[in-house]
Amino acid sequence: MSPGSLVLLLSILGALGLGDPGPLEDVVIDRYYIPKICLREVQMGDFIRYHYNGTFKDGKKFDSSYDRGATVAGVVGVGRLITGMDRGLQGMCVNERRHLIVPPHLGYGSIGVAGLIPPDATLYFDVIMLDIWNKDDKLQITTVSKPEHCNRTVENSDFVRYHYNGTLLDGTPFDSSYSKDSTYDTYVGTGWLIKGMDQGLLGMCAGEKRSIIIPPFLAYGEKGYGTVIPPQASLVFSVLLVDFHNPKDGIFLEHLEVPASCKRRAVTGDFVRYHYNGTLMDGTLFDSSYSRNHTYNTYIGKGYIIPGMDQGLQGVCVGERRRVVVPPHLAYGENGAGNKIPGSAVLIFDVHIIDFHNPADPVEIETVYRPEGCNITTRDRDFVRYHYNCSLLDGTKLFSSHDYEKPQEVTLGANKVIEGLNSGLLNMCMGERRVLIIPPHLGHGESGARGVPGSAVLRFEVELISMEEGVPEGYLFIWHGDPPASLYEQMDLNKDGEIPADEFSTFIKTQVAEGKGRLMPSSDPEKVIADMFRNQDRNQDGKITSEELKLKSDEDQEKIHEEL
Numbered sequence: 220m221s222p223g224s225l226v227l228l229l230s231i232l233g234a235l236g237l238g239d240p241g242p243l244e245d246v247v248i249d250r251y252y253i254p255k256i257c258l259r260e261v262q263m264g265d266f267i268r269y270h271y272n273g274t275f276k277d278g279k280k281f282d283s284s285y286d287r288g289a290t291v292a293g294v295v296g297v298g299r300l301i302t303g304m305d306r307g308l309q310g311m312c313v314n315e316r317r318h319l320i321v322p323p324h325l326g327y328g329s330i331g332v333a334g335l336i337p338p339d340a341t342l343y344f345d346v347i348m349l350d351i352w353n354k355d356d357k358l359q360i361t362t363v364s365k366p367e368h369c370n371r372t373v374e375n376s377d378f379v380r381y382h383y384n385g386t387l388l389d390g391t392p393f394d395s396s397y398s399k400d401s402t403y404d405t406y407v408g409t410g411w412l413i414k415g416m417d418q419g420l421l422g423m424c425a426g427e428k429r430s431i432i433i434p435p436f437l438a439y440g441e442k443g444y445g446t447v448i449p450p451q452a453s454l455v456f457s458v459l460l461v462d463f464h465n466p467k468d469g470i471f472l473e474h475l476e477v478p479a480s481c482k483r484r485a486v487t488g489d490f491v492r493y494h495y496n497g498t499l500m501d502g503t504l505f506d507s508s509y510s511r512n513h514t515y516n517t518y519i520g521k522g523y524i525i526p527g528m529d530q531g532l533q534g535v536c537v538g539e540r541r542r543v544v545v546p547p548h549l550a551y552g553e554n555g556a557g558n559k560i561p562g563s564a565v566l567i568f569d570v571h572i573i574d575f576h577n578p579a580d581p582v583e584i585e586t587v588y589r590p591e592g593c594n595i596t597t598r599d600r601d602f603v604r605y606h607y608n609c610s611l612l613d614g615t616k617l618f619s620s621h622d623y624e625k626p627q628e629v630t631l632g633a634n635k636v637i638e639g640l641n642s643g644l645l646n647m648c649m650g651e652r653r654v655l656i657i658p659p660h661l662g663h664g665e666s667g668a669r670g671v672p673g674s675a676v677l678r679f680e681v682e683l684i685s686m687e688e689g690v691p692e693g694y695l696f697i698w699h700g701d702p703p704a705s706l707y708e709q710m711d712l713n714k715d716g717e718i719p720a721d722e723f724s725t726f727i728k729t730q731v732a733e734g735k736g737r738l739m740p741s742s743d744p745e746k747v748i749a750d751m752f753r754n755q756d757r758n759q760d761g762k763i764t765s766e767e768l769k770l771k772s773d774e775d776q777e778k779i780h781e782e783l
Contacts, residue, residue, distance in 0.1 A: 242322060243322035245322070245325070246325060249319075250316075254312055254314045254315060258313075259312070260351075261295055261308050261348065261351055262309070262353075263296035263309070264297065265295050265296075265351050265352065266351070266353065266435075266451060267292070267308065267351050268452065269284075269291055269308070270290055270291070271345060271346045271347075272285065272345045273343070273344050274342075274343045275341070275342070282335070290449055292449075292450060295308055296309075301325065301326050303325035303326050304321065307319035307321065311346075311348040316345070316347045317344075318344070318345055318346075319343070320342075321341065321342040321344065322341055323338075323339040323341060350387065350451070350452060352453050353434075358418050359430075359432035360432075361429065361430040362428070363428040363430055363457075364427065364428045365424055366426040369425075371424070372423060373422060373423045374407075374465075375407055376407070376466075377406070377463045378404070378407075378464055378466065378563060379404070379460060379462075380402040380403070380404045380461045380563060381396070381460045381461055382396045382402055382403070382461060383395065383458045384457045385455070385456050386454075386455045387449075387454065388432070388453040388454075390455075393447040393448055393454075402461050402561065404563050407420050413437065413439065413454075414437045415431065415433030415437035415454070416433070418437070419456065420460070423458075423463075424460065425461070426500070427460050428458065429457075429458045430457055431456045432455050433454045435450075435452055435454075438454045462565040464547060465546075468546040468548075469549070470527045470530050470531050470546070470549060471544035473541070473544070474541055477536060481536035484534045485533065485572075486533065486534075487520025488520060488578075489518070489519055489520075490516065490518050490519075490576055490659075491535070491575040492514040492572075492574050493532070493535075493570045493571060493573055494514055494515070495568050495569060498566075498569075499565070499566065500565050513672075520533065525550050525551065527550050528545065530549070531568065531570075532570070532572075535572045536572065537573070537575065538571075538572060538613060539572045540571050541569075541570050541572070542568070543567070543568045544565065544566075545565065546565055550566045551564070573612065574611065574612035574676040576660075577658070580660075580661075581642075581658075582639045582642045582657055583657075584654075585653060586651065587654055589651045590648050590650045593651070595648070595649075595686075596645075597631060597644060597646060597647045597683065597686050598645065598689070599632040600631060600632050600633075600689030600690060600691060601630070601686050601688060601689040601740070602628070602629070602630050602686070603628070603630075603644060603683060603685065604627065604685045605620070605627055605644065605683050606627070607627060607640075607680060609679050610678050611672070611675055611676070612656075612678055617670055617671060617677070629641075630689060631645060637657065637662050637677075638662075639655065639657030639658070639677070642661070643657070644681065649685060651682070651683050652681070652682045652683075653680075653682075654678065654679070655677075655681060656676060656678055657679065658676055659673075659675055659676060662677050663675070663677075687740035688737070690738075690740075695738065695739045695750055696727065696737070696738050698736045699734065700735065710726045712725065716764075717762040717763070717764060718763040718768075720749070723751070723755070724749075724752070727748050727751065728748070755768055
């Protein structure tokens with residue numbers, strides 16, 4: 220018959236008026252509260268902690284652990300407790316509550332306890348079980364959740380950052396990192412933790428959650444800890460491993476996407492433009508260039524960025540996507556940075572390389588097509604017409620001459636286009652097609668331009684449509700031979716002693732038509748002639764006199780910058 224059945228039987232007999240059944244032969248047990256989950260029951264030889272109130276039949280209290288403010292701890296079944304208590308505690312679960320009726324022969328017998336318990340007293344105990352453990356117990360580890368991908372697990376000498384809730388076995392909380400709004404940071408396996416935590420953290424992945432039940436001899440043992448952890452208390456830790464690293468760690472690289480064609484890789488001294496998302500190991504985003512809609516631009520290998528990124532960007536290709544895992548000693552160390560990067564945090568950067576260059580880079584020229592039998596190529600001061608498509612190295616389209624009705628026109632060497640494009644258009648044949656890679660110092664520099672980011676490497680696809688031989692810098696017209704000896708007289712077509720604009724224009728056009736000279740190439744020759752006339756009409760009265768007319772070569776000698 221079970222103890223519960225015995226209590227029920229006694230109640231029934233009393234109700235039927237059959238009288239007092241007489242002295243009890245054994246302990247009467249009433250399990251008036253049984254927890255829904257019972258992972259373990261008290262057995263002989265177990266070490267237990269419990270609270271109790273002890274009374275006589277009339278309700279008078281003779282003892283209480285609550286009044287002393289301390290739980291009772293002891294071993295069951297080895298004679299250290301009265302026999303009735305030894306029996307009554309058997310099979311109890313943590314947090315179970317029992318009423319026990321202990322007859323005198325299983326309590327203090329015919330002798331009692333002087334001044335406290337009279338002889339032949341029946342004792343009534345109200346007990347709650349708080350803790351159960353055994354000297355043969357081992358650490359109990361339950362994995363609550365674990366990331367799908369786990370490339371590495373905690374080993375001895377690793378430095379870990381974790382959150383935890385700490386409770387006693389009955390659920391009483393004693394500590395929590397969450398309440399401090401900070402992870403607990405420490406080395407594993409070096410004696411800085413209680414033995415049970417040292418063991419319980421081994422093999423964990425970043426992001427893993429565990430429940431770790433630690434018996435007292437692997438925790439704080441007989442002394443407990445302060446007022447929150449009693450002596451001989453089992454501890455339950457609910458742990459979330461935020462991140463970990465080893466002081467010997469270098470960076471870890473994961474190549475997420477590498478372009479099939481990678482002609483060049485970044486080295487120390489290169490200037491790199493890249494986008495990134497920066498997260499902690501638990502996925503918390505601490506920074507992103509995308510949120511600012513602006514790349515992060517820097518030299519690598521020169522100490523302008525954290526050492527881990529200085530190393531992690533070495534060898535990247537344009538267009539590559541790379542993950543760089545940086546341990547704290549190569550990042551922001553024990554102090555962290557601001558309020559978003561905790562001290563000793565491992566950082567993960569997912570980077571996308573937009574472009575890079577070196578300050579010593581020239582224009583990179585790739586000839587895609589060159590006509591056969593090409594004898595004439597573009598030179599400085601030539602006037603050229605060309606089509607182009609301009610983009611960033613990541614393929615972002617910036618500008619295209621095909622968006623307009625006509626090709627682009629420019630005089631080479633006249634500082635009308637960026638230096639790199641000017642260089643890339645030299646020595647081209649008509650019909651030739653090229654790809655130009657122009658570093659920013661030969662493009663739009665650190666400041667960029669409208670639609671062009673600062674420090675951007677540009678890619679031009681160019682096709683030369685036409686070319687006209689140019690004239691030296693500072694000239695609008697040059698003679699193919701010696702100029703006429705009596706230039707003014709020949710220019711004065713109606714011989715009236717003055718040369719108006721229309722007469723000047725007719726004369727110049729005749730020289731060009733007869734092959735005696737050529738104008739500076741331009742899409743508007745009339746404007747060139749008008750500029751020539753204005754330069755010679757020194758008093759701006761609408762006509763040129765013989766005193767005003769001077770050749771450019773004569774002016775150069777006089778160090779006067781005029782025309783013709």
